[in-house]
Amino acid sequence: MKVSNATLYLEGEFSKHKVYELERELNSFLKTEHINTVDLSGISMIDSAGVALLDEIHTRLQPKARILLFRAASSEVQAVIDTFTTLKLEVQARDREMGFFEKLGDSALYGWSQLVETFTLASEVFYYSVIGLFDRRKQRKGSFVQQALLLGFDALPIVALLSFIIGFIIALQSGVLLRDFGANVFIADLMAVSIVRELSPLITAIIVAGRSGSAIASEIATMQVTEELDALRMMALNPIRYVVVPKFHAITVVMPILIVLSILVSMIGGAIIALGYLGLSVEVFYARSVEILTIKDIVISFGKSIWFAWVIVVIGSHFGFQVKGGAEGVGKSTTSAVVASIFAVIIFDAIFSLLYL
Amino acid sequence: MKNEAIIEIRDLVAKYGEKTVLDGISVDIYPGEVTVILGGSGCGKTTLLKNMLRLYEPFSGSVRFCGEEILTMDEKAFNRVLQQIGMLFQNGALLNSMSVYDNVSIPLELHTKLPRHIIDRIIRVKLHLVGLSEAIYKFPSELSGGMKKRAALARAMALDPLILFCDEPSAGLDPITSAALDDLILDLKQQLSMTIVIVTHELASIHRIADRIIFLEGGKMLFNGSLPDAKRAGIPQIDRFFEVGKF
Incomplete structure (x- = not known):
């Protein structure tokens, strides 16, 4: 992995076993170097964890670079990237947590409905x-x-x-x-x-x-x-x-x-x-x-x-x-x-x- | 067909009490292939799958994974093997106390050193691939049978396993979702060179994805080969299986 002429050259295996070390190595480049191109030609193997790391690189470089280019991936690597990229996905928001009084009211309503249902069942x-x-x-x-x-x-x-x-x-x-x-x-x-x-x-x-x-x-x-x-x-x-x-x-x-x-x-x-x-x-x-x-x-x-x-x-x-x-x-x-x-x-x-x- | 077998099963005998369910099965599973295990109900398909993975203890026989015997392997070594295997169970087998997101995160959190944000991306893309982006924070009890199965598939492929075992993946799914699942299986095979072993009855699915079929009947293997060869083999049970499924 190296940076030359504003291009980050990625190489080797981008798999779940390597991502932890690769990310630590990348952090130093991403903080200090100006990068507008990422060269993927040296990637020999990639899996979904590797693609997630590429997406992370993209997300972190995008705000700094006016134009960001990912280039030269082999057809096999590009196919895996296309399948597993998260860049096109919408982030699903979690449901809003209820406040204290909402929870209290919810519990009271639930308790009341349980009571009514129990009495209904008892009568039947x-x-x-x-x-x-x-x-x-x-x-x-x-x-x-x-x-x-x-x-x-x-x-x-x-x-x-x-x-x-x-x-x-x-x-x-x-x-x-x-x-x-x-x-x-x-x-x-x-x-x-x-x-x-x-x-x-x-x-x-x-x-x-x-x-x-x-x-x-x-x-x-x-x-x-x-x-x-x-x-x-x-x-x-x-x-x-x-x-x-x-x-x-x-x-x-x-x-x-x-x-x-x-x-x-x-x-x-x-x-x-x-x-x-x-x-x-x-x-x-x-x-x-x-x-x-x-x-x-x-x-x-x-x-x-x-x-x-x-x-x-x-x-x-x-x-x-x-x-x-x-x-x-x-x-x-x-x-x-x-x-x-x-x-x-x-x-x-x-x-x-x-x-x- | 090609390469060395990734799984070699030899003379596998499985019994439930006195009843012999698998009677001396010997078969090879090859890397990068989709192998479909076929047969009527109760012929031993799921039993074969579970014996291969030591979920049931076989009566006798041998199962080798990448050349290593797994039936006698100690637990630590076998756990390393399991990290290269994904399994989709017939009913999904999601952990009901956890959301879909947390279910998929289990293998990633426990078997890798991946940072949280990478794990998050992997979970989201795997759930997107099985068409469950909308249900990411739901609990299994809030999902339909088909959705549970798809969530379970996302969990099974969380670690991009070397081999993916699927027990009736299309059962209970509508034809469109079933076809999309087949496409995903083919993508996994082509892009990650994943080896896939599937137990299924769905003829449409078999035609779309099978490289090799293994036909079981009464605990014995009647056929092992490609789909066209199976149709040409002139075995009455197989002919009948494909004949009654025509429409």
Whole structure:
């Protein structure tokens, strides 16, 4: 590479492997020398990176030279230049970034539209669930049992294990304090009220949201992405009725069963501490637990659990139907469904607690 | 035909479980040629392509790239080979979390020392060549199937590879875009002496670009040669393939 009589003579290989060094070498010439002609006859090989470098030379010399000439490229080199030159391309502008208040407004509108769509979906799910109780023709045979096993039976081990551990821990933490005050016997009251009214419905709902809510969202999202839902529509089948309603029916039945299991196992966890650490007898623990509980507690517990189950199905289905894009969209929908379900469960739990203290 | 083979495949056997999908394929790919792998659905075309590139592990056989055996090559050496290879997958296989621009920039950023402004020019020209200048900052989820495929082709040729493998490049494209893609493939072949291996069913495309065709059936190679020779060979399966595609 050299400059003579205002002509830059380029030579050698102009490939992606050489461009880095060539550009550093060129920088010194382009800064100091006056150049109005670039001679390409010495270029033995060029690829798209080399052409990009020539374009860069052109862009940098053009403002300084009144007339800029690129000459004497071999026909092979010229053909590659003609294919890969960027000089004729229009630069595409990136989309303008939104300002803070635009983003805020956009998010608020998006949140509102999501809320409206969720309520619309919920109303359709409730409607078709009631219809579906009396007319099962447009639901697949066996879908209720299949979904009940999937959403309920398969969740039994994890619900039982976590409930046991939580019952055990609560009893242990409370037992230490109660023993200091000589109030050992109240462990049964404490366990019964906290487990039945609060912890079992909440813990079970969070487990079901994470496990079954994600399964519902990913199944529906995948069906949406692979056009299975469109295929159902074209067969004159309502996707909500065909896909969502069996899940809705199944979870309405299995959630109270899971709650019963969770309560029993948590109480067993608590009983181990009450008997082993606090010295209570089985009879006393059982009698006080039953005595402290009212029908209202039981009703609230089951009412909450069924409400949470509905929330999980509706939110999971909503995010499944809302999926955009391909496989990545399915992942995003599933994550959003789990986060939103757990959030909604906790919010509704707080509302229930305030309403039925 | 000419020169030494750039890829030499010998006795390649591929299996899915007990099922033999490729049964002793031996074939040479020559530099600067467009080689088209043909055959009915399920005959092993894509499997052959993926076995050549170690995306699937063959049951037995040998694949040599520029004289070097790649099936037993260590990962570092194989990565150097891969930098000379571009692959267009059947469904594009773009990274969905990145824009089209960023997808094309991946090989350029990770495998070269090119300055940013040079990379920017290369990305823009490659996307222009595949007709996607307007979609440069879009995300894959915003593109049609054909656009995704074209974006993926731009990514595959970002490094001006020595060999470009294309798995059904024209599938899902309209005839005009498909013809433009064929012209681009011919340009790449002529101007960069690129070797191109294509799996396709598109007869119009085969007629436009193929220097050599490899016809597979039931995991075996029925024919390897030029298109006119294939038509003259009198092999019933090949005759039927071209006959039913006439219009």
